[in-house]
Amino acid sequence: MILNSEDSLINIVNRNRRNRRGMAVLQLTSMIDMFTILLVFLLKSFSAEGQIMTITRDLRLPESTSRDVPRSMSVISVTSEWILVDGRSVVNLSAITTDSPLMINGLKEELERLRLLSEQIGNLSTNLQGFRGSIAIQGDRDIPFDILKRIMFTCGQVGYNNINLAVLEKE
Amino acid sequence: MNLKDAVRHRLRGHAGNEDVNLTAVMNIFLILIPFLLLTASFVRLAVLEMTLPDLERAGRQSSILTGRVVVNVLFIRENSIQLKSPEISLAAVPKVAEYDWEALRSQLEQVKFKYPESMDVIITPESTIRYEIIIAVMDICRDAGFPNLSISG
Numbered sequence: 001m002i003l004n005s006e007d008s009l010i011n012i013v014n015r016n017r018r019n020r021r022g023m024a025v026l027q028l029t030s031m032i033d034m035f036t037i038l039l040v041f042l043l044k045s046f047s048a049e050g051q052i053m054t055i056t057r058d059l060r061l062p063e064s065t066s067r068d069v070p071r072s073m074s075v076i077s078v079t080s081e082w083i084l085v086d087g088r089s090v091v092n093l094s095a096i097t098t099d100s101p102l103m104i105n106g107l108k109e110e111l112e113r114l115r116l117l118s119e120q121i122g123n124l125s126t127n128l129q130g131f132r133g134s135i136a137i138q139g140d141r142d143i144p145f146d147i148l149k150r151i152m153f154t155c156g157q158v159g160y161n162n163i164n165l166a167v168l169e170k171e
Numbered sequence: 172m173n174l175k176d177a178v179r180h181r182l183r184g185h186a187g188n189e190d191v192n193l194t195a196v197m198n199i200f201l202i203l204i205p206f207l208l209l210t211a212s213f214v215r216l217a218v219l220e221m222t223l224p225d226l227e228r229a230g231r232q233s234s235i236l237t238g239r240v241v242v243n244v245l246f247i248r249e250n251s252i253q254l255k256s257p258e259i260s261l262a263a264v265p266k267v268a269e270y271d272w273e274a275l276r277s278q279l280e281q282v283k284f285k286y287p288e289s290m291d292v293i294i295t296p297e298s299t300i301r302y303e304i305i306i307a308v309m310d311i312c313r314d315a316g317f318p319n320l321s322i323s324g
Contacts, residue, residue: 028193035200042207053216062306065314066217098298102324136218139302146298148305149324156223164218167306 053136053166056084062141064167070136073164074114076107076151078139083151085110093147102153111135111158134162219309221320241289243282243317247296247308256282256289270304272311279315291319298324 053070055061056077077084083091083104091106115131122130135155139148155163246253251263252275259282264274282289292312296305309320 025190028197032193032196032200035204038204039200039207042204042211045211045213046207055214055216061216062303064217064219064306065310066219068218068220070216070218141301141303141306143302144298145296145300145302145305145324148302149298149322152223152322153324161223163221163223165221165306167217167219169215169217 053138055166056087056138059138059140060142061138061166061168063170065170066167067169070164070166071134073132073134073136075136075138075166076155078137078143078147078151080140080142083107085114096147096150098146102150103157104150104154107151107154108158111155111160115158115160131159132162133160134164135160136164136166138166219306219320221322223321241282241286242291242293243289244293244295245308245312247294247300247304249297249299252308254278254282256286259285270307272307275308276311276315279312279317283316290317291321292317294320294322295324296322 052072053075056075056079059077059079074086077087078093081093082089083093083106085107088110090110091104095106096104118129118131121128137148137151137155152163155161241257243254243256246255249266251265252270253263254261254275261278261281264271264278279292294305294308294312305322312320
């Protein structure tokens, strides 16, 4: 190493020490920009009540322009294979053919059980919500009306007259 | 400190040698962003409310029907959509590749123009019609000013 007159050993040591003390500054500007945008976006989409209704798997809900928010209630999910009530499979769709009766028996029994349960809860205290006759249907967008008709008929026969069709909000 | 030194000192200060201390901001970001990411829901659920007629309501409805309220019936078939409204003759909207939503919308507006108080549409799909189509028809009816929808088999 060639040293000229000013690069004495002491000077080199001093320079190294200055560098080691971390005088190099991190450029945080772009990261802060990104975080700010992300933060604003996430705060905008933040909802305090959280998700009331969970979407069943292997189910594509249809899209709609409706903006009515769902309330908490029992959910009948209709996938391409099964009818589920509150996440438990009740009836296989292959059991329903065009010449079977309108009433779906397995579903009817399950709904009657649910109705009885909610009525009993309602009787316990006036603060608790009893039977209100509302139920949500989450249907795959490809299910035929025939299936939907039978489900709605069964709901109506049991006493669930207020049917809410769950949809995804369209942008 | 003379004037020359003071000026130089201030100039150096303005030249950006001093950094903003970002530690606190970074701490907030590091906590808030994971928290919000975890709670974020990217699909938004909505509901379409629909009421099946029950016995008490049926009685009330028939008393309303004696007034001037008009009930329109909308048939969804595999190859066309037919809207039926009293005293208006409407041609069936044919389905070519897709249903013609604009034609249906203009027919509904026509009905709304003739009967402004009319709020009800009864949707009658064929049994093979897909759920998605029914929802789309219900959307169009609500947009056209018919919020009371019911489905009949």
